Amino acid sequence: MTFEGGIHPADSGKVLTDNRPTLTPPVLERYQVLLCENVGKPPKPVVNVGDQVGKYQLIAAADGFVSANLHSPTSGKVVKIGDVPGPMGIPAPAIEIEADGEDASAETFPGLAGWRDADPKELVKRLADCGLVGMGGASFPTHVKLSPPPDKKVDTLILNGAECEPFLTADHRLMLERPRDVITGAEIMARILGVDDVNIGIEINKRDAIESLETLAEGTKVKIIPLMVRYPQGSEKHLIQAIAGREVPSGGLPADAGCVVQNVATAAACTDAVLRGLPLVERIVTVTGEIVCRPGNWKLKIGTPLLEALRLAGGVTEEPGKIIFGGPMMGFAQRSLEVPISKNTSGILLLTREEALRHRSTSCIRCGRCVQGCPMHLASCLLATAIENGRWDLALQNHVMDCIECGSCAYVCPAHRPLVQLMRSAKMELRKKR
Numbered sequence: 001m002t003f004e005g006g007i008h009p010a011d012s013g014k015v016l017t018d019n020r021p022t023l024t025p026p027v028l029e030r031y032q033v034l035l036c037e038n039v040g041k042p043p044k045p046v047v048n049v050g051d052q053v054g055k056y057q058l059i060a061a062a063d064g065f066v067s068a069n070l071h072s073p074t075s076g077k078v079v080k081i082g083d084v085p086g087p088m089g090i091p092a093p094a095i096e097i098e099a100d101g102e103d104a105s106a107e108t109f110p111g112l113a114g115w116r117d118a119d120p121k122e123l124v125k126r127l128a129d130c131g132l133v134g135m136g137g138a139s140f141p142t143h144v145k146l147s148p149p150p151d152k153k154v155d156t157l158i159l160n161g162a163e164c165e166p167f168l169t170a171d172h173r174l175m176l177e178r179p180r181d182v183i184t185g186a187e188i189m190a191r192i193l194g195v196d197d198v199n200i201g202i203e204i205n206k207r208d209a210i211e212s213l214e215t216l217a218e219g220t221k222v223k224i225i226p227l228m229v230r231y232p233q234g235s236e237k238h239l240i241q242a243i244a245g246r247e248v249p250s251g252g253l254p255a256d257a258g259c260v261v262q263n264v265a266t267a268a269a270c271t272d273a274v275l276r277g278l279p280l281v282e283r284i285v286t287v288t289g290e291i292v293c294r295p296g297n298w299k300l301k302i303g304t305p306l307l308e309a310l311r312l313a314g315g316v317t318e319e320p321g322k323i324i325f326g327g328p329m330m331g332f333a334q335r336s337l338e339v340p341i342s343k344n345t346s347g348i349l350l351l352t353r354e355e356a357l358r359h360r361s362t363s364c365i366r367c368g369r370c371v372q373g374c375p376m377h378l379a380s381c382l383l384a385t386a387i388e389n390g391r392w393d394l395a396l397q398n399h400v401m402d403c404i405e406c407g408s409c410a411y412v413c414p415a416h417r418p419l420v421q422l423m424r425s426a427k428m429e430l431r432k433k434r
Contacts, residue, residue: 006408055103
């Protein structure tokens with residue numbers, strides 16, 4: 001099963017880490033927990049400099065409905081509340097915690113063993129209390145996503161286990177090592193939404209994960225759906241097209257097609273929150289690249305500085321040309337080794353200078369490869385021309401706001417045109433004008 005359009009970038013980079021079991025590192029000396037780790041308003045700090053905190057203790061409370069609680073990743077002392085290097089290249093506010101090395105837990109929430117009979121509102125509140133967000137990259141508050149408006153008739157839940165980005169294997173390892181928690185998390189979300197059509201989409205290059213989940217899904221309402229290896233298979237809209245055979249309308253949301261899409265890592269975190277009462281304070285991160293001494297998967301606490309993650313991987317064999325949070329297609333290059341990871345950091349990728357070399361852009365040769373590869377069926381070459389000439393009206397008329405910034409167009413362009421960067425700049429300009 002798949003969708004129309006898209007591309008197939010080389011995924012040989014996954015071999016570096018797909019057979020590496022997840023490791024848990026020792027507690028670090030300090031953690032810098034970014035405040036803005038969710039779509040919407042950032043939470044407000046509820047601790048002060050000098051306060052002692054325990055692991056899982058609330059340190060910033062959600063500020064409104066579209067916001068998410070933030071909890072301490074370890075026990076220790078709050079030593080700073082201020083700006084640190086942020087993942088988007090500008091300073092970002094954070095709470096810095098000096099760890100005491102004990103990793104002692106504060107009081108957590110009681111487990112809800114009877115969740116199958118619990119009120120869905122109680123389950124949603126638990127997810128909000130535990131600060132869950134989408135862990136596939138979007139970081140949308142989970143309790144909001146599982147509370148569609150009454151006029152949206154949702155009948156299908158889809159879990160994203162595609163992990164179509166080259167090099168990344170964090171979700172793959174999660175599905176192999178915690179399959180029961182992924183299935184249970186899917187059932188909890190289905191209980192909240194009141195749906196019976198529950199699907200987990202996994203690309204067929206992860207046969208072992210498919211087989212592991214299929215065994216545990218027997219006797220449940222959860223179906224495991226093998227998907228063609230195609231990028232961007234993990235996009236919400238394309239998962240819906242591949243699995244449910246529906247199209248999300250232009251400018252619409254998955255709920256407009258009767259679907260809710262969540263990541264498999266979010267499902268496992270959902271199980272932790274409901275069954276064990278544990279807030280979201282750590283996640284699996286793939287640290288990889290040809291120049292990384294020991295590529296692998298680590299369960300890192302939020303607030304772990306990038307430099308410390310690289311030390312865990314043994315350092316590098318040569319000076320990297322680029323360091324990316326996420327995958328090579330949709331990730332963001334980092335300017336500082338002090339940037340901390342957050343709830344949606346699925347990978348840290350180091351490219352060599354040769355791999356990071358940006359080819360000189362030339363004029364469009366009208367080959368049409370970007371049009372053929374665009375999963376949103378946009379005329380990327382024409383949009384780029386309009387954007388370069390400041391014709392925001394033409395860009396809007398030709399649906400630039402439907403671009404999902406997947407990078408497929410730039411990847412296949414023989415002229416090395418910065419197509420996805422142009423789309424992103426146009427969307428930002430149009431949002432400012434609105």
